[in-house]
Amino acid sequence: MKELVCIVCPRGCRLQVDEENGYAVTGNSCPRGAEYGRNELKNPTRVLTTTVRVTGGVHCRLPVKTDTAIPKGMLFQAMEAANAVCVEAPVQPGQVIIENLLGTGANLIAGRGIGKGGAFPDTTPPPLRGTSPYTGEACRERHSNSFLAHRPQPVSRPS
Amino acid sequence: MEKLYELIVIGGGPAGLAAACQAWEKGLRRILILERDSELGGILNQCIHSGFGLQRFREELTGPEYAGRFIEMLADTGVETRLDTMVLQIVPGEQGAPHQVHAVSAKEGYQVLETQAVVLAMGCRERTRGAISIPGERPSGIFTAGAAQRYLNMEGYMVGRRVLILGSGDIGLIMARRMTLEGAKVLACVELMPYSGGLMRNIVQCLQDFDIPLYLSHTITDIKGHDRVEQVTVSKVGPDRRPIPGTEMVFDCDTVLLSVGLIPENELTRAAGADMDRRTNGARVYENMETSIPGIFACGNVVHVHDLVDYVSAESERAGAAAAAYVQGKRAEVNARMVELKNGDGVSYTVPQTIRADEVGKMVDVFFRVNRVTGAAAIAVRDGEGNSLTGFRRAHLAPGEMEHILLPGDLVRQAAGPITIAIEEDKGGAAQ
Numbered sequence: 001m002k003e004l005v006c007i008v009c010p011r012g013c014r015l016q017v018d019e020e021n022g023y024a025v026t027g028n029s030c031p032r033g034a035e036y037g038r039n040e041l042k043n044p045t046r047v048l049t050t051t052v053r054v055t056g057g058v059h060c061r062l063p064v065k066t067d068t069a070i071p072k073g074m075l076f077q078a079m080e081a082a083n084a085v086c087v088e089a090p091v092q093p094g095q096v097i098i099e100n101l102l103g104t105g106a107n108l109i110a111g112r113g114i115g116k117g118g119a120f121p122d123t124t125p126p127p128l129r130g131t132s133p134y135t136g137e138a139c140r141e142r143h144s145n146s147f148l149a150h151r152p153q154p155v156s157r158p159s
Numbered sequence: 160m161e162k163l164y165e166l167i168v169i170g171g172g173p174a175g176l177a178a179a180c181q182a183w184e185k186g187l188r189r190i191l192i193l194e195r196d197s198e199l200g201g202i203l204n205q206c207i208h209s210g211f212g213l214q215r216f217r218e219e220l221t222g223p224e225y226a227g228r229f230i231e232m233l234a235d236t237g238v239e240t241r242l243d244t245m246v247l248q249i250v251p252g253e254q255g256a257p258h259q260v261h262a263v264s265a266k267e268g269y270q271v272l273e274t275q276a277v278v279l280a281m282g283c284r285e286r287t288r289g290a291i292s293i294p295g296e297r298p299s300g301i302f303t304a305g306a307a308q309r310y311l312n313m314e315g316y317m318v319g320r321r322v323l324i325l326g327s328g329d330i331g332l333i334m335a336r337r338m339t340l341e342g343a344k345v346l347a348c349v350e351l352m353p354y355s356g357g358l359m360r361n362i363v364q365c366l367q368d369f370d371i372p373l374y375l376s377h378t379i380t381d382i383k384g385h386d387r388v389e390q391v392t393v394s395k396v397g398p399d400r401r402p403i404p405g406t407e408m409v410f411d412c413d414t415v416l417l418s419v420g421l422i423p424e425n426e427l428t429r430a431a432g433a434d435m436d437r438r439t440n441g442a443r444v445y446e447n448m449e450t451s452i453p454g455i456f457a458c459g460n461v462v463h464v465h466d467l468v469d470y471v472s473a474e475s476e477r478a479g480a481a482a483a484a485y486v487q488g489k490r491a492e493v494n495a496r497m498v499e500l501k502n503g504d505g506v507s508y509t510v511p512q513t514i515r516a517d518e519v520g521k522m523v524d525v526f527f528r529v530n531r532v533t534g535a536a537a538i539a540v541r542d543g544e545g546n547s548l549t550g551f552r553r554a555h556l557a558p559g560e561m562e563h564i565l566l567p568g569d570l571v572r573q574a575a576g577p578i579t580i581a582i583e584e585d586k587g588g589a590a591q
Binding site: 010 | 368
């Protein structure tokens, strides 16, 4: 008998799963909890949410998610695949970014739309901006003055 | 002066969007949303994780997806929006005169707008290191979890490589997972209280999934580092929440994330002169989310901090509908009979704080938080004379989980004196 906390919804039911008895689940308040309890012991899966680089848009990162849960053990591999991707604006909500991610059958899809815009116009990867003062690692992910680019131009004071 | 609006909504996050949509639905046609960011959606835009909308849409959406649903709904209405616009002041109108909203933007300069009703939907902000007085040096590398979330998810900056998280609020837990997936090492999550401030599901899927230890009844007692955080000392605390000498653990890390609570952002509310509630740090509201100033309503995290955006949307729709009713002339009686809601044992606050007995419909939504973790308990509702009005059973209660009950309107109308809501952990005598 294994005790689990269900993560399907914020209710957080305390589940008991009986591995020796056909993975019978008790303590759940809905069928999805029973399914979660069974899967969690046989083949735990998670929906992955992360971001990918986007160029030529009003933002520099695009939120993405897998459209179905993928095996929990593949999360880090999936992150590598997502971090290798760079898409170009405009992006439509729900647009497929990576089809059949790592052969899992799940697609990585866009969580929102991103219009073409002026803030991040360059379509070439940003240059390395030296090493981080605190980790010593090359700063590949840094974008040039992304804060400043958002700032509206100064205007004259109203009289 | 520009045209007279029927409703100005301050804030274009989940609360403001839901309130504006609902007010449109109820027949208002001159509605304006003022938003200080360059897009609608508020904090949902940086909450890229999923888990939103399970109550409302019966599916698990990410933050941007949830915001997207409401932004789409808004696009089908004629609600105006002004982005990159910061509201500076609200001047309530005297005796039913229009309220003034002073705002400023780079594009339009200083604006004074007039409106019949206002919905306050400014949300909340995070408590910082200064708010909780963490001892130690003052290097860079100490972020509130939400600020780090914005850097990582929207601006594309990785804020650190070896991370310690103080506080077990949901944003901190979500960031523990997010930083881990992005390749950082999250050393521990440290919580002052003997219980977690976040949802149980987040402890499981954000900490346990990645073997990140959670230290309950612990806190940071020193931070070392000249330019950047180098070392953090964590100590166990006693029941009085004071550090116990000799229990120190030292972590080598470059980043500290703080998830130590949220404060409703009420500068505008206070300056406008609305009655505030010290327990929620928000305005005192009636059952229809109206503040003490007639025609000014408030909803969402600016009233009290919610766990789930689904509840924010529902509450904001009630505020939007009430604002529409106000504009359409259905105003509350000046001398309406008031029933106070009081927090009894085990309850930290209630929203609404006051119910206008003659205004209530069939049911009144009441939200509150408990101040301790309990097992099976009864939520007891009693009148001024201590008579039990009704009761609700719960299998467990925790401060990290907001409670919601529906009080029958008839009960409220017939109640003698103030109504007290309390937790009774005993043998179930109060529950009926």
